[in-house]
Amino acid sequence: MEQEITQKIRQLAKEKNAIILAHNYQPPEIQEIADLNGDSLELSIKASQTDADIILFCGVRFMAETASILSPDKTILLPRLDAGCPMADMITPEDLRAWTKKNPSMPVVTYVNSTAAVKALTTICCTSANVVKVVNSLEAKEILMAPDRNLANYAASKTDKIIHAWNGYCPFHNALTPEQVLRQKQAHPEALFMAHPECRTEVLELADIITSTSGMIRIAKESESISFIVGTEIGLLYPLKKENPDKTFYPASTAMECADMKKITLADVADSLENLTGEVKVPEEIRVPALQSVQRMIAL
Ligand code: 13P
Ligand code: SF4
Numbered sequence: 001m002e003q004e005i006t007q008k009i010r011q012l013a014k015e016k017n018a019i020i021l022a023h024n025y026q027p028p029e030i031q032e033i034a035d036l037n038g039d040s041l042e043l044s045i046k047a048s049q050t051d052a053d054i055i056l057f058c059g060v061r062f063m064a065e066t067a068s069i070l071s072p073d074k075t076i077l078l079p080r081l082d083a084g085c086p087m088a089d090m091i092t093p094e095d096l097r098a099w100t101k102k103n104p105s106m107p108v109v110t111y112v113n114s115t116a117a118v119k120a121l122t123t124i125c126c127t128s129a130n131v132v133k134v135v136n137s138l139e140a141k142e143i144l145m146a147p148d149r150n151l152a153n154y155a156a157s158k159t160d161k162i163i164h165a166w167n168g169y170c171p172f173h174n175a176l177t178p179e180q181v182l183r184q185k186q187a188h189p190e191a192l193f194m195a196h197p198e199c200r201t202e203v204l205e206l207a208d209i210i211t212s213t214s215g216m217i218r219i220a221k222e223s224e225s226i227s228f229i230v231g232t233e234i235g236l237l238y239p240l241k242k243e244n245p246d247k248t249f250y251p252a253s254t255a256m257e258c259a260d261m262k263k264i265t266l267a268d269v270a271d272s273l274e275n276l277t278g279e280v281k282v283p284e285e286i287r288v289p290a291l292q293s294v295q296r297m298i299a300l
Pocket of ligand 1: 024038039040041113127128129170198211212213214233
């Protein structure tokens with residue numbers, strides 16, 4: 001059955017000149033069907049470079065919106081339109097407008113995990129992979145950063161900028177506690193602890209490596225260490241194990257599972273490709289200003 005649906009998807013993708021992109025947190029069968037897997041930055045860059053007519057995004061809404069911002073002439077499909085990012089919804093355009101009005105001299109760095117309407121009010125976007133580079137690219141000493149307070153605190157610790165953080169967070173990364181990490185470290189003292197910068201400062205202080213999801217895949221390959229404690233959403237364990245069959249990966253907490261990242265099924269992908277359901281199109285009045293902040297990031 002899975003083989004049949006997989007064949008159907010590949011056939012439809014070929015017929016319709018579609019490319020399938022999947023985030024590193026997606027379920028294994030979705031990662032397997034994709035043409036390209038990656039972190040948010042890699043997927044944004046791929047979405048800006050492909051010459052496919054259709055980009056089918058297996059991820060959450062902000063990722064498909066970013067593809068629409070970058071490729072207005074392509075059809076962007078998100079097989080489940082209800083796959084969102086709770087953190088992205090923690091700041092509205094009205095919130096950001098009011099905040100910048102109070103701080104008119106400060107540029108705004110917005111995490112790519114945000115709505116297109118928020119990106120439209122932003123100086124430059126960033127991802128977990130390039131946040132330090134983005135912050136350092138700005139001349140201003142003081143910066144506003146939204147929506148992730150943990151990412152903002154991490155960036156502040158790596159630069160000499162004064163960063164004012166919006167009070168948003170990823171519910172799953174933010175819930176990881178130092179106690180949970182210390183328990184895993186005690187059980188596996190030889191393991192390297194890799195943490196995503198969406199984790200709380202007290203957790204990041206315990207980390208051997210702080211990086212994006214694809215950064216973790218690269219480190220796991222290159223490192224001499226043979227075991228790792230993984231401080232991010234548990235979907236990443238699949239590509240980590242696949243690419244490093246001789247190494248061992250322990251989740252920092254098995255509760256780090258993002259329900260939105262698990263919504264898309266193979267049947268949803270087939271339906272979306274066959275009937276062009278789940279189209280995401282950012283309206284021009286939002287897309288044009290949002291494009292500037294995304295392009296500025298990609299150009300760095
Ligand atoms: P990455 O950009 O590191 O893949 O992270 C995306 C995300 O949603 C993290 O929760
Ligand atoms: Fe958003 Fe967190 Fe889910 Fe990533 S893991 S999509 S930041 S809620």
